[in-house]
Amino acid sequence: xxxxxxxxxxTHLVLRERHQALGARFAPFAxxxxxLQYEGIVAEHHAVRERVGIFDVSHLARAWVQGPRAAELxxxxxTFDVTALPVGKAHYSLYCNEDxxxxxxxxxxxxxxxxxxxxxxxxxxxxxxxxLQEVAGDxxxxxxxxxxxxxxxxxxxxxxxxxxxxxxxxxxxxxxxxELDWRGxxxxxxxxxxxxxxxxxxxxxADRAEELWDAFIEGGATPAGLGARDTLRLEAALPxxxxxxxxxxxxxxxxxxxxVSLDDDAPFxxxxxxxxxxxxxxxxxxAHLAARERGVIRRGYEVSDPDSGDVVARLTSGGHSPSxxxxxxxxxxxxxxxxxxxxxxxxxxxxxxPVEVVRRPxxxxxxxx
Amino acid sequence: xxxxxxxxxxxxxxxxxLRREDDSPDEVTIGVTEFAQEQLGDVVYLExxxxxxxxxxxxxxxxxxxxxxxxxxxxxxxxxxxAINGELEDRPELVNESPFDEGWIVRVxxxxxxxxxxxLDAAAYRxxxxxx
Numbered sequence: 001x002x003x004x005x006x007x008x009x010x011t012h013l014v015l016r017e018r019h020q021a022l023g024a025r026f027a028p029f030a031x032x033x034x035x036l037q038y039e040g041i042v043a044e045h046h047a048v049r050e051r052v053g054i055f056d057v058s059h060l061a062r063a064w065v066q067g068p069r070a071a072e073l074x075x076x077x078x079t080f081d082v083t084a085l086p087v088g089k090a091h092y093s094l095y096c097n098e099d100x101x102x103x104x105x106x107x108x109x110x111x112x113x114x115x116x117x118x119x120x121x122x123x124x125x126x127x128x129x130x131x132l133q134e135v136a137g138d139x140x141x142x143x144x145x146x147x148x149x150x151x152x153x154x155x156x157x158x159x160x161x162x163x164x165x166x167x168x169x170x171x172x173x174x175x176x177x178x179e180l181d182w183r184g185x186x187x188x189x190x191x192x193x194x195x196x197x198x199x200x201x202x203x204x205x206a207d208r209a210e211e212l213w214d215a216f217i218e219g220g221a222t223p224a225g226l227g228a229r230d231t232l233r234l235e236a237a238l239p240x241x242x243x244x245x246x247x248x249x250x251x252x253x254x255x256x257x258x259x260v261s262l263d264d265d266a267p268f269x270x271x272x273x274x275x276x277x278x279x280x281x282x283x284x285x286x287a288h289l290a291a292r293e294r295g296v297i298r299r300g301y302e303v304s305d306p307d308s309g310d311v312v313a314r315l316t317s318g319g320h321s322p323s324x325x326x327x328x329x330x331x332x333x334x335x336x337x338x339x340x341x342x343x344x345x346x347x348x349x350x351x352x353x354p355v356e357v358v359r360r361p362x363x364x365x366x367x368x369x
Numbered sequence: 370x371x372x373x374x375x376x377x378x379x380x381x382x383x384x385x386x387l388r389r390e391d392d393s394p395d396e397v398t399i400g401v402t403e404f405a406q407e408q409l410g411d412v413v414y415l416e417x418x419x420x421x422x423x424x425x426x427x428x429x430x431x432x433x434x435x436x437x438x439x440x441x442x443x444x445x446x447x448x449x450x451x452a453i454n455g456e457l458e459d460r461p462e463l464v465n466e467s468p469f470d471e472g473w474i475v476r477v478x479x480x481x482x483x484x485x486x487x488x489l490d491a492a493a494y495r496x497x498x499x500x501x
Contacts, residue, residue, distance in 0.1 A: 041436040042411040042462070227410070227437055294458075296414055296434040320413040320436055349432070349439075351416070 014148050014206045015056050018213055022223050030122035032059040035225040045231050045322040047222035048195055049365075052154035054213070054221035055229055057194075060149055061125035062203060063132055065116045067139040074108065074116055076268050077131055079251065081261035085110045090175045090190050092259050094251055095131060096270030100277050101247040102254070104128050105239070109177045109190055117177075117188065117203075119149075121241050148209035150202045152216055153224075153232075155365070157199030158191070164215045165189060165202070172200075182212065194229065196236025196361060234328060235321050237288055237360035243299060244286060244316040244330050250277045253332065254286045255360070286316070287338040288362060289355040291327035295348050296320045297355065302347045303331050306354075312337060315346065321362060327353070328362045372404045372498055375469055379485060380494035381445045384408075386469065387488060395482070399445060400473040401433065401464060404498055409435040412464040415457050417442075417475065422450045424477060426484055431475075433464070442474070446484045452476035 010033040013019065019026070024035035035056065037044060047053045065074055071083045080093035087110050095103040104124040109117040120128040125144070132140040152161055162169040165187060168180055177190035188203040204212045217223065230240070239245045245254045251274065252260075260274055291297055297318040302311045318329030329346070337344065340359055345352040374380070379387040384405035388398045406412065414434040424430050424444035431442040453475050457463060464472040479485070489497075 036437075037410065040411050040465070042413070231436065294414055295416065296439065298439070320434065322411075322413075322436070325413075348416075 011059075013056055013058055014209050015058070015213055018210060019056065019223070024223070024225065027226065029226060030059060030125075032122060034059055035223070037225040037227045038223045041225070041227035041231060042322045044222060044224035044228035048154045048197055048224055048228060048232055049323055050155070052152060052156040052160050052199070052221050053224035053228070054216045055151040055153065055224050056148065056213070057151050057201075057229075058144070058148045059122040061120040061122060061128065061142065061144045062147060062149065063118045063120065063129055063140055063142045065118065065132060065136050065140050066114060067136075068114050070114050070116045070136070070139060071110075072266075073135045073139070074118070075266050077135055078106065078108065078268065079260040079270065079274070080108070081264050081266065082108055082110065082116070083264070083266070084261075087112055088176055088178060090177045090192055094256065094259050095128065096251070096274065097247055098270055098273060100250040100270045100273030102241065102245045102249055102251060102256075103131075103247055105241050105245060105256075105259070107190075107192060109188070111177065111179060111188075123242055146206050147203050148206055148212075150204070150209075150213065150216065151193055151195075151199065152202065152221060153193045153195040153197045153199035155198060155367075156220070157197065160216065160219045160221060161189065161200050161202075164212070164219055169200070182208070187212070194238055195232035196238070196363060197232070197365060198367075231319055231322055234317055234319055234330075235323055235361065235363035237330070237362055239286070239330070240317060249286075249332070250274065252277050253282055253284055282335050284332045285335055285338040286330055287333040287357050288360045289315070289329050289331060289344065289346070290324070290358045290362065291346070292343070292354045292356050295327055295351070295353045297327040297329045297346045297348060297353060299329075301329075303333070303355070304345050304347065304352075305337060306343065306345050306352075312344070323363045327355075329355075333357070372402070372407070373469065374402065374491045374495050374498075376491045378469070378491065379445075379488035380491065381443070381488060382497060383443050383445075385443065385445055387445055387485070389485070390476075396451065396476055396478050397446060397448075397485075398473050398476050400468055401442075402494075403468050405440075406465045406468045406472070409433065409438065409440060411436040412461045414461055415464075415474065417453050418450060420450055420452060424448055424450055444477070445488060446477060446479045447481055448477040448479040450475055451478050
């Protein structure tokens, strides 16, 4: 297993030398030494929005659950009914605690022959894997160290993925996942991502990772770091576990009800609390705030109601949107203030910056709008 | 990497530069160095006081926001803020692209010329920069 715990000893990426050669500036993240940026966050952000970018997100933990009972066992610890997920499809899901709080958000991939892949956030990797082992025992295995996970994202991403990986990619629908043979080695490709753009994520053995990375770079992908990944996911209003969702927030107030299945009778951790939470009127909701004057709103800044003067929330995420050229952020607001069009204020180090509650996502791709 | 440090400028340990204007010697132009902009990353917004504001040497007078962080701007000298670079409102990236020229930030009328003597020359400032 990867040692995620010891402070100071960062885990290095398999492709570290590739990132160094491309001028990456590294930063520690969840025990990993990760590329924060190469050319610059804004340029990388625009490359993904306008063309195609590539992210090495091998810090995300990858675990298999395999065997005839895998679906049923996964169902017992996750919120989405994976037993209804067809072979070749992936879906977003959650680990909740008994109170319905979100312990992590995950992607689950259904592959042929009762094989299921689960992708965990790096910061939660150890506890997530233990959770799987508790129910699945030897049927669960972690493959993080011996594989590399590359995300190829942007309007030209599917074309590039097809050019590199072959024609089977062209037929893929969103959230399809397939295993293909790439120059004699297996590559798992899913049409998923975390940027709000089209594209895919590929898992390849560490021994072929440099070759695959090079093929994407030579095909025109711009290397992009965690900095751009954060601005892209924020514009797409995708929550980040540890910021926007955590063990104290439940899926419904976070706008993640689509990841919770209650219609089947199967028990799973947190079910009773989530049934109750769904029926109870919400007291707060994760709302999306756009600055109406110039300035940058950031995580932790206080949100206040100008009518009462009361501080009503703190931003769970925030930053400058390179695509919209304004400050954007998220916060759990009392429902009466979470309505679209409500004007609030964010305290930007003493300056009251007006913000408006807007609908999600902040940014829509030209294809969506 | 070698950072540019023009010889005709004065510097502060906070990685700001000053240029004395030849045609009006009591005026200085102020910006941040190439090293500073590289550390900040993409500059996206500058919060600056209005023209006419009195600045005190060593005191913060504004903020520079980048995609990943925010840094304070400190007044290198005491004086009156007489101009701000209006181009930066729409193109804050000029601070990254041209830190010593188009990316200048404010112009100040200094009240005490002797304060300039306390600032670093290019050689002394270079000593503060990392080797690699």
